[in-house]
Amino acid sequence: MQEQHAFPFLREILLFLVLSGILIPTLQRLRINQVVGFLAVGTLVGPFGLGLLASDIPWLAFLTFPRGEGISMLAEIGVLFLMFMIGLELSAARLWAMRRWVFGAGTAQVVASAVLIGAALLLSRQLDTQAAVIIGLLLSLSSTAVVMQLLAQQQATGTPLGQATFAILMLQDLAVVPILLLIGALGHGGGAGDGDGVAMLALMTLAKAAAAIALIYLVGGRVVHKLFRSFAEHRQPDVFMALILLSTFGIAGLSAAAGLSMALGAMIAGLLLAETEFKHEVELMVEPFKGLLMGLFFMSVGMSIDTRQVLDAPLLLAACVAGLVLVKAAVVAVLLRAGGLPWGRAVEGGLLLGQGGEFAFVAVGYAVTSQVLDPVLGGRVMLVVGLTLFITPMLARLGRAIGDRSDSSRHALAASQDEHQLASARGRIVIAGFGRVGQQLAKLLGEQNIPFVAFECDAKLVSSLHAQGKPVYFGNASRPELLRRVHAGEAPAIVLTMDHPGSALQAVRGIRREFPHVPLFVRSRDEKHARALRLAGASVVVPETLEASLQLSAFVLEAMGLDERLVDGIVDHERDLFAAKLLEPERPA
Incomplete structure (x- = not known):
């Protein structure tokens, strides 16, 4: 009896968790709206449903909520x-986009x-x-x-x-x-x-x-x-x-x-x-508890519905x-x-x-x-x-x-005069990693009026850029659920500019699994890393060492008197050879 006082409403909590564990997957499988399902169950097992019979049928008290206080x-x-x-x-940017x-x-x-x-x-x-x-x-x-x-x-x-x-x-x-x-x-x-x-x-x-x-x-x-x-x-x-x-x-x-x-x-x-750069990360942290707490709320609402009035x-x-x-x-x-x-x-x-x-x-x-x-x-x-x-x-x-x-x-319907305005928050290029490479890409996109949204794990950098009005948010873009928050499946492209090779590879695998048709452009550290990224599903891989050497070679060839168009052709040919090489099976050392 002492334990019951120390932990009040234990029976009600356990019963709710049992009902949620059965109800949520069942509703998802049957494609029934969860809100309606919780309302119905709350009405059924509440004090105005089967709870009315609990006083006459004692064992029913263990399967119902005879009192709403619990x-x-x-x-x-x-x-x-x-x-x-x-x-x-209700972010200000979202309200303004559809004002x-x-x-x-x-x-x-x-x-x-x-x-x-x-x-x-x-x-x-x-x-x-x-x-x-x-x-x-x-x-x-x-x-x-x-x-x-x-x-x-x-x-x-x-x-x-x-x-x-x-x-x-x-x-x-x-x-x-x-x-x-x-x-x-x-x-x-x-x-x-x-x-x-x-x-x-x-x-x-x-x-x-x-x-x-x-x-x-x-x-x-x-x-x-x-x-x-x-x-x-x-x-x-x-x-x-x-x-x-x-x-x-x-x-x-x-x-x-x-x-x-x-x-x-x-x-x-x-x-x-x-209004902060942490919005999407907060949504992800709350998401696992959201359905449970919402179910709790709507089930309690169902319990308050007196079916006798009907x-x-x-x-x-x-x-x-x-x-x-x-x-x-x-x-x-x-x-x-x-x-x-x-x-x-x-x-x-x-x-x-x-x-x-x-x-x-x-x-x-x-x-x-x-x-x-x-x-x-x-x-x-x-x-x-x-x-x-x-x-x-x-x-x-x-x-x-x-x-x-x-x-x-x-x-x-797609030609409706308001579709473009209503969809203005969609169709943005997603940039994962906002260091030097990401910022340079964002600068060029901004100059061409191409919308983008970026994620970065450096909280200080994100806070500084967000204060300047740039669409940069705190979060790890290797988590596909975070990308779904910004409708990455509808993005023209996803660009990964991460420094850490392991994080980039993990992100490519997750993105390609969740968004198989979105073009995926990735920065790589070297040829070995580039091959792994390409095999993981990257559409285009750009190694740092290759681009640096190609640009340096182009300047040298032009200084030697070669025509600029000829130099561009040589550089493009080398890029094509490298891209084809990435798809070849790796030879044992």
């Missing part, structure tokens, strides 16, 4: 990492959806203005986790529809900040008394919160950047992970101390790291779900069509974004705690959002069928 603490950690990952995606869609279509979608939903709630005469405004804003947001996973399954993230959808989701994620601030302001206002007084108090609370966020962002940005730059030199994964956790929980704690939500602080931590008012809930999907789908479809997408794809995007978002579960709990929303009303909102998440895969398949039928030619 997992709520871990679910809070899942919420923090959810908000942290959202902030990590027309993000700030144009995204803002219009949130405002129009919130106004229509809020107006419908007011006309029903069931809610006051404050509740209608909050619920309208919350239901205007869609699920980034569900939509992006569905787009990835359809291999549609790089299409004009996928990029436009992602841009709208980015704005929705940005809208989280003012919505949380508004809920906090209304909570401090108490929702009672003179309307002008409440409005003035809300504005004062918002101003104080905005000042606190600005202070945390400015001071925290300098501290976090210096911490990562100082400790990244050691290149120890455990130190790097400790810094990520310190940044997330530390800034979340500062946010709570300032009277804001911890979820908002975690999002600010992600935003701070998104049985009590099935027609009302069905009408609310259908109304929400129709309103949001119509708004998004009109905006996507105005942005240049064909009607079929616009309708597909509308159905894809028609559901409620996972942030609603976070914000509803915050609103109920702040006494902005009634607990019963908050439960109904969460139930409607949960049900829309369940039907999203079906809506996505319906939208895909409509889009495919109306869009008879893929080339018409």
Whole structure:
């Protein structure tokens, strides 16, 4: 009994890990959306599912969660990492590259959806203005986790529809900040008394919160950047992970101390790291835990869905779900069509974004705690959002069928007037290693207006170059998962300029295994190293010793009076001979 007190909720933790170990690979094998799967399992084994029978069937208590408290603490950690990952995606460069869609279509979608939903709630005469405004804003947001996973399954993230959808989701994620601030302001206002007084108090609370966020962002940005730059030199994964956790929980704690939500602080931590050269490395460190923590969060959400409410008012809930999907789908479809997408794809995007978002579960709990929303009303909102998440895969398949039928030619979609703008973050040459050779290559590419992105393991060098606005990030490019972050599979070329022969060979093998069709240009130390790189899959290998000798020979031959074109032909012939020699089997010594 003493051990149970020392390690509370051990049974719940073990049960969750067992369910995750079975559920995650099963969902992947069946190609079922993981968010929907965790929601369903949470509903099934939660206190309103099989947990209701635990008191009558004792052994069922070991396979269910009769009380939600057992997992709520871990679910809070899942919420923090959810908000942290959202902030990590919202880099200023990414927002600016798709500014027309993000700030144009995204803002219009949130405002129009919130106004229509809020107006419908007011006309029903069931809610006051404050509740209608909050619920309208919350239901205007869609699920980034569900939509992006569905787009990835359809291999549609790089299409004009996928990029436009992602841009709208980015704005929705940005809208989280003012919505949380508004809920906090209304909570401090108490929702009672003179309307002008409440409005003035809300504005004062918002101003104080905005000042606190600005202070945390400015001071925290300098501290976090210096911490990562100082400790990244050691290149120890455990130190790097400790810094990520310190940044997330530390800034979340500062946010709570300032009277804001911890979820908002975690999002600010992600935003701070998104502006540094360590962004991609942070994503890789968090990735193994992301699915587990997200699953924990969504399973806890499923446990909060009271299935008895569905049985009590099935027609009302069905009408609310259908109304929400129709309103949001119509708004998004009109905006996507105005942005240049064909009607079929616009309708597909509308159905894809028609559901409620996972942030609603976070914000509803915050609103109920702040006494902005009634607990019963908050439960109904969460139930409607949960049900829309369940039907999203079906809506996505319906939208895909409509889009495919109306869009008879893929080339018409590729010629969309916005595709080039939406795909501006893709198609960059990837440079691995940013020493003298990498910097010279980047200089020549920049002069020809050819976009590139580079990775380098020297933290000091990366920090210096990143501060100059150059697209250089900290990370080891021999890790294919890091290259996937910058869409290396769509790159015109990958160039390896690493000094260390072993690292270059390891990188070539990994890249060629993951990206078999991308041209791969590699710098080698000598002929033996060049042969190994060529056999490992490098498209072109350039040995340092060969190029130095060829250039020196060319200068000597020209000084002896040979024609420049003849010298160029001699040098090119020697290069061809060397390239052919690399493919020959190595003779034993």
